[in-house]
Amino acid sequence: MIDGESPPTGDAGATSQREIIVCEDVTKWFGDFQALRGLTTIVREREVVVIIGPSGSGKSTFLRTLNRLEAHDGGRIVIDGVELNNDLRNVEKIRSEVGIVFQQFNLFPHLTVRRNMTLALTHVRHMKKADAEALALSLLERVGIPEQIDKYPAQLSGGQQQRVAIARALAMQPKIMLFDEPTSALDPEMIKEVLDVMKELARSGMTMLCVSHEMGFAREVADRIMFMDSGVVVEEGTPAEFFTAPKEDRTKLFLSQIL
Amino acid sequence: MMGVRPLLPRLPVATVAWRWSRANLFSSPANTALTIFMVGLLGFAGYQLGRFVFISGQWDVVEANRGLFMLGRFPREEVWRIWVILHVASALAGLSWGAWGRIGPRLTGVGAAGLLPVYVFLLEGDAIILTTTCLMLFAGGYAAGHTSPPAINPRFRTAMTFAWPLAFAFSMYMLSAVPDRLWGGLLLTMTLAVVGIVASFPLGVALAVGRASTFPVIRTFCVAYIELIRGVPLITVLFMSGFILPFAIGTDRDILGIPVTGYLPSEVGLAMVGLTAFTAAYVAEIVRGGLQAVPRSQVEAGQALGLGGVRLLILIVLPQALRAVIPALVSQFISLFKDTSLVFILALTDLLRAARAATAQPDFIGQQAEVLIFAGLIYWVVAFSMSRASQQLERNLGVGER
Numbered sequence: 001m002i003d004g005e006s007p008p009t010g011d012a013g014a015t016s017q018r019e020i021i022v023c024e025d026v027t028k029w030f031g032d033f034q035a036l037r038g039l040t041t042i043v044r045e046r047e048v049v050v051i052i053g054p055s056g057s058g059k060s061t062f063l064r065t066l067n068r069l070e071a072h073d074g075g076r077i078v079i080d081g082v083e084l085n086n087d088l089r090n091v092e093k094i095r096s097e098v099g100i101v102f103q104q105f106n107l108f109p110h111l112t113v114r115r116n117m118t119l120a121l122t123h124v125r126h127m128k129k130a131d132a133e134a135l136a137l138s139l140l141e142r143v144g145i146p147e148q149i150d151k152y153p154a155q156l157s158g159g160q161q162q163r164v165a166i167a168r169a170l171a172m173q174p175k176i177m178l179f180d181e182p183t184s185a186l187d188p189e190m191i192k193e194v195l196d197v198m199k200e201l202a203r204s205g206m207t208m209l210c211v212s213h214e215m216g217f218a219r220e221v222a223d224r225i226m227f228m229d230s231g232v233v234v235e236e237g238t239p240a241e242f243f244t245a246p247k248e249d250r251t252k253l254f255l256s257q258i259l
Numbered sequence: 260m261m262g263v264r265p266l267l268p269r270l271p272v273a274t275v276a277w278r279w280s281r282a283n284l285f286s287s288p289a290n291t292a293l294t295i296f297m298v299g300l301l302g303f304a305g306y307q308l309g310r311f312v313f314i315s316g317q318w319d320v321v322e323a324n325r326g327l328f329m330l331g332r333f334p335r336e337e338v339w340r341i342w343v344i345l346h347v348a349s350a351l352a353g354l355s356w357g358a359w360g361r362i363g364p365r366l367t368g369v370g371a372a373g374l375l376p377v378y379v380f381l382l383e384g385d386a387i388i389l390t391t392t393c394l395m396l397f398a399g400g401y402a403a404g405h406t407s408p409p410a411i412n413p414r415f416r417t418a419m420t421f422a423w424p425l426a427f428a429f430s431m432y433m434l435s436a437v438p439d440r441l442w443g444g445l446l447l448t449m450t451l452a453v454v455g456i457v458a459s460f461p462l463g464v465a466l467a468v469g470r471a472s473t474f475p476v477i478r479t480f481c482v483a484y485i486e487l488i489r490g491v492p493l494i495t496v497l498f499m500s501g502f503i504l505p506f507a508i509g510t511d512r513d514i515l516g517i518p519v520t521g522y523l524p525s526e527v528g529l530a531m532v533g534l535t536a537f538t539a540a541y542v543a544e545i546v547r548g549g550l551q552a553v554p555r556s557q558v559e560a561g562q563a564l565g566l567g568g569v570r571l572l573i574l575i576v577l578p579q580a581l582r583a584v585i586p587a588l589v590s591q592f593i594s595l596f597k598d599t600s601l602v603f604i605l606a607l608t609d610l611l612r613a614a615r616a617a618t619a620q621p622d623f624i625g626q627q628a629e630v631l632i633f634a635g636l637i638y639w640v641v642a643f644s645m646s647r648a649s650q651q652l653e654r655n656l657g658v659g660e661r
Contacts, residue, residue, distance in 0.1 A: 092565060102556065123574065169564075
């Protein structure tokens with residue numbers, strides 16, 4: 001669903017033509033194991049991409065190269081016009097524009113929800129404490145748990161922790177949000193509350209890349225499904241194309257196993 | 260065994276005791292024999308100790324040398340300095356405890372029971388009044404800290420974290436008016452321990468962080484330092500700092516042709532350097548353990564938020580690392596406190612040396628047991644207090660632990 005004519009309006013799924021992530025022949029080695037074997041793709045602003053594939057296919061690695069939690073070994077990654085390389089200033093700039101939500105939430109256990117959310121705002125963004133706290137509260141309201149602001153992460157349920165993690169990433173006002181299997185560590189009854197937050201975020205026009213096994217979610221909100229296997233993109237397409245008429249054999253095999 | 264309470268009807272105490280001893284003390288002939296033997300042994304030891312403490316022990320040596328044990332040769336007309344320090348410390352301790360912790364009835368009881376013999380046997384004259392004002396300051400501070408409204412409490416805590424270093428600097432300033440070769444007894448022991456803790460902690464943390472550094476020069480230096488110091492007994496380190504360091508830096512000499520008038524550090528200063536240098540290596544290894552316990556994912560979460568380098572270390576990694584190693588750190592500091600007794604090799608009169616000096620007096624020859632029991636009791640009281648304080652600290656910091 002690429003709508004080239006209209007400028008971004010905040011409509012559901014309205015994707016602009018502007019290329020915000022460009023990956024060209026990206027490779028990544030872990031010792032002798034090649035996790036990414038020349039991955040090439042383009043993500044446009046406001047696009048929601050759901051990445052699926054068998055375990056070990058390089059999905060998470062790909063996501064993590066995008067904010068340099070893993071450094072890629074070959075190829076190019078350009079994010080919002082800035083090339084990701086060993087230049088630390090570029091890395092910092094890109095990290096401040098790219099939020100990530102982890103499978104295991106990774107909240108800071110020694111800090112309250114309030115401090116978890118305001119820490120980077122005051123220390124990286126140099127925001128005033130009162131402004132940072134106001135922003136934190138408004139984002140917690142957006143994810144539906146403002147009353148938890150003074151709790152410690154261990155006092156929250158998994159679903160609540162993940163919603164705080166999403167709010168914490170959003171607090172940095174990123175242009176892109178990465179989700180690395182955000183619901184895989186959650187009990188079934190908590191998955192919905194996190195997916196609801198993500199759906200709302202997608203509708204608001206956020207550019208999102210999401211590694212997920214939630215096919216219902218992928219069908220509903222993705223503009224594009226990207227199927228990865230063995231470190232490359234095997235097939236991409238709109239959910240309608242992808243799920244009903246997959247072209248590649250590997251895709252068909254994978255879908256037959258999970259659906 | 261103890262928990263025969265809620266569901267079953269309450270049995271008479273005698274019955275419970277009888278069943279318990281049948282099950283635990285007399286369950287077999289061998290157990291019965293062991294029980295009888297141990298009761299005899301413990302009874303004998305208890306009897307001997309009790310007889311010594313209350314009947315045959317001659318405690319006049321302790322009474323006559325209270326000043327020596329507490330202060331060594333510290334000039335008595337300057338003792339007011341120590342009282343000022345004690346008053347400041349009492350007030351701060353009360354405020355801090357009130358702001359962070361809680362004193363239950365049991366702790367109050369233990370404290371009162373501990374203070375009673377101090378008042379009866381140790382204090383006289385002005386010291387009674389001044390100790391009482393210290394206690395009142397502590398109690399007042401506790402009340403103020405404890406009843407401070409929730410909105411003020413965090414500020415209270417912030418103020419306390421700044422007040423303690425200031426109080427430390429102030430105390431050292433107060434003491435420095437008296438030449439340190441005159442410091443002695445418990446005063447010297449406590450000063451060495453406090454300075455050692457305050458100085459070795461940041462140094463040890465820095466060494467631990469340096470050991471984890473990616474710069475080979477820094478890492479190699481830290482590893483070399485830690486392994487060198489850990490491989491050498493403390494008494495050797497003290498010897499080195501006491502006899503070799505002054506030769507190396509103290510005497511008048513030319514450095515690159517420039518004549519330098521030597522600054523000769525005092526024995527107390529050298530002891531502080533030696534104790535700090537030694538303890539820092541151990542603190543470094545303890546903290547390294549803590550750093551390794553912080554999951555990699557925490558670092559990644561911080562990096563993803565744009566935190567890097569020093570901020571990541573100070574805001575995310577160190578708080579979690581240090582929290583995990585509080586018990587080991589306090590244990591190391593208790594060791595340091597007790598190891599200060601080795602400074603006698605630098606001809607310093609710490610608590611233990613003062614105690615032994617007392618038995619050299621003609622009037623008290625042969626009363627080693629009394630002074631050693633007394634000195635041991637003081638060491639134990641301080642060390643035990645540190646241990647309890649660390650448990651309190653753990654409880655306070657434990658909020659939200661995963």
